[in-house]
Amino acid sequence: MDKLQITGGNRLNGEVNISGAKNAALPNLCASLLSADPITLHNVPDLNDIGTTLRLLGRMGVKSARDGDGQLTLDASQVDSLEAPYELVKTMRASILVLGPLLSRFGEARVSLPGGCAIGQRPVDQHIKGLEAMGADIRIEHGFVVAKAKRLKGASIRTDMVTVTGTENLMMAATLAEGRTTLENAAREPEIVDLAELLNKMGARIQGQGGDRITIDGVERLHGASHQVVADRIEAGTFLCAVGAAGGDIMLRRAAPHTMGAIIDKLQEAGLSIECGDDWIRGSMNKRPQATGFRTREYPGFPTDMQAQLMALNAIADGTAVIVENIFENRYMHVQELVRMGALIDIDGHTAVVTGVPQLSGATVMATDLRASASLVIAGLAAFGQTTVERIYHLDRGYERMEEKLRGIGADVQRLRREAA
Numbered sequence: 101m102d103k104l105q106i107t108g109g110n111r112l113n114g115e116v117n118i119s120g121a122k123n124a125a126l127p128n129l130c131a132s133l134l135s136a137d138p139i140t141l142h143n144v145p146d147l148n149d150i151g152t153t154l155r156l157l158g159r160m161g162v163k164s165a166r167d168g169d170g171q172l173t174l175d176a177s178q179v180d181s182l183e184a185p186y187e188l189v190k191t192m193r194a195s196i197l198v199l200g201p202l203l204s205r206f207g208e209a210r211v212s213l214p215g216g217c218a219i220g221q222r223p224v225d226q227h228i229k230g231l232e233a234m235g236a237d238i239r240i241e242h243g244f245v246v247a248k249a250k251r252l253k254g255a256s257i258r259t260d261m262v263t264v265t266g267t268e269n270l271m272m273a274a275t276l277a278e279g280r281t282t283l284e285n286a287a288r289e290p291e292i293v294d295l296a297e298l299l300n301k302m303g304a305r306i307q308g309q310g311g312d313r314i315t316i317d318g319v320e321r322l323h324g325a326s327h328q329v330v331a332d333r334i335e336a337g338t339f340l341c342a343v344g345a346a347g348g349d350i351m352l353r354r355a356a357p358h359t360m361g362a363i364i365d366k367l368q369e370a371g372l373s374i375e376c377g378d379d380w381i382r383g384s385m386n387k388r389p390q391a392t393g394f395r396t397r398e399y400p401g402f403p404t405d406m407q408a409q410l411m412a413l414n415a416i417a418d419g420t421a422v423i424v425e426n427i428f429e430n431r432y433m434h435v436q437e438l439v440r441m442g443a444l445i446d447i448d449g450h451t452a453v454v455t456g457v458p459q460l461s462g463a464t465v466m467a468t469d470l471r472a473s474a475s476l477v478i479a480g481l482a483a484f485g486q487t488t489v490e491r492i493y494h495l496d497r498g499y500e501r502m503e504e505k506l507r508g509i510g511a512d513v514q515r516l517r518r519e520a521a
């Protein structure tokens with residue numbers, strides 16, 4: 101397994117190009133199943149999760165062609181399998197996003213249940229409840245969701261909690277349903293808006309995306325379209341936390357600051373100086389960060405996907421920060437690793453109390469999930485001495501060439517490949 105070796109202490113200076121958002125690209129890829137015409141996506145990040153999704157779609161008969169510059173064309177005109185097997189679904193929970201499109205276009209789907217993962221249980225009961233409300237017959241058989249429907253029917257659906265992929269699955273399913281679907285308590289994330297924009301370009305009739313009530317009027321068929329994936333707000337936020345922890349002055353290009361209000365507010369509170377244009381963000385830091393407490397919330401609140409990174413910044417801040425994780429029940433796996441680097445963090449249920457120390461010390465630490473990995477990288481950049489982050493396959497799931505981008509702004513980061521590691 102690859103590792104990252106980081107020698108801390110370098111200030112970060114220079115420019116970084118922000119990639120397309122993983123969490124927008126994944127549903128966008130799955131949306132290609134809804135049409136027999138080609139879909140062209142631009143700004144698709146080159147990530148392991150994208151590779152997994154392309155393999156999954158490929159198994160179903162979807163052809164894909166990449167041009168090497170973030171452009172990807174998908175052709176779902178000859179789908180010949182309606183099954184998502186466990187070996188692919190288990191590595192990536194977003195695979196559940198094939199359920200809605202398959203059922204809606206082909207009237208049938210057999211998708212492996214994703215199972216528990218490091219950050220929490222993550223059930224998909226709301227996806228199932230919504231599809232049942234649209235008339236689907238759904239059974240759980242041998243670890244698979246087995247779904248059938250003649251043609252889905254529009255319904256009024258209120259999910260018990262705000263769910264991002266749940267909203268996406270139901271929104272996609274509703275595009276080809278008969279009649280009107282309303283999704284109440286819908287997720288408002290920018291990635292939902294991005295998906296709705298792609299679907300509308302394909303001929304869907306979706307309104308209200310970005311609010312908590314989305315209306316979808318079903319159509320008979322969807323056609324081909326071309327779409328640019330929105331910039332990754334979590335990648336941009338991660339680089340801003342890195343400069344906050346290591347110090348320096350960086351310019352993020354191809355970013356989407358309008359999707360990052362809560363992240364930018366918190367980083368300013370931590371002492372970063374931040375300037376934004378339409379598609380750029382400049383972040384600089386010349387002092388020790390200030391402790392900054394926060395609670396994770398659904399968009400437009402502070403995202404759970406930034407919790408670990410802002411915790412790493414707090415680990416070396418002046419003062420004590422109280423952090424509350426409200427979305428996932430077990431998203432503090434990075435804490436024990438940060439503590440191995442000298443951080444002072446106490447956890448009580450969903451609350452973490454972080455007492456900043458003047459400096460962390462490099463250590464060998466283990467990544468347990470995607471954003472936990474990013475927090476360890478940030479800690480390593482600010483620490484004294486060498487940090488080795490093991491199991492970075494988690495990082496590779498969701499960050500495009502992270503170590504190259506960090507090296508480009510002056511970090512001392514090397515990937516130790518499996519053979520050499």
Ligand SMILES: CC(=O)N[C@H]1[C@@H](OP(=O)(O)OP(=O)(O)OC[C@H]2O[C@@H](n3ccc(=O)[nH]c3=O)[C@H](O)[C@@H]2O)O[C@H](CO)[C@@H](O)[C@@H]1O
Pocket residue numbers: 123126193194220221222223224225226227228261262263264265266291403404405427428429
């Ligand atoms: C691919 C993708 O976009 N992943 C994001 C998506 O994950 P994902 O869509 O899986 O997360 P959800 O928004 O669905 O989860 C929110 C909460 O609802 C619970 N829940 C959800 C669905 C359901 O049927 N039943 C249920 O109980 C979950 O366990 C969790 O506690 O949103 C999360 C919350 O912003 C982010 O951390 C993930 O990065």
Ligand SMILES: C=C(OP(=O)(O)O)C(=O)O
Pocket residue numbers: 122123192193194405470471498
């Ligand atoms: C939790 C995340 O992703 P996923 O839902 O794909 O596990 C994430 O992007 O932080």
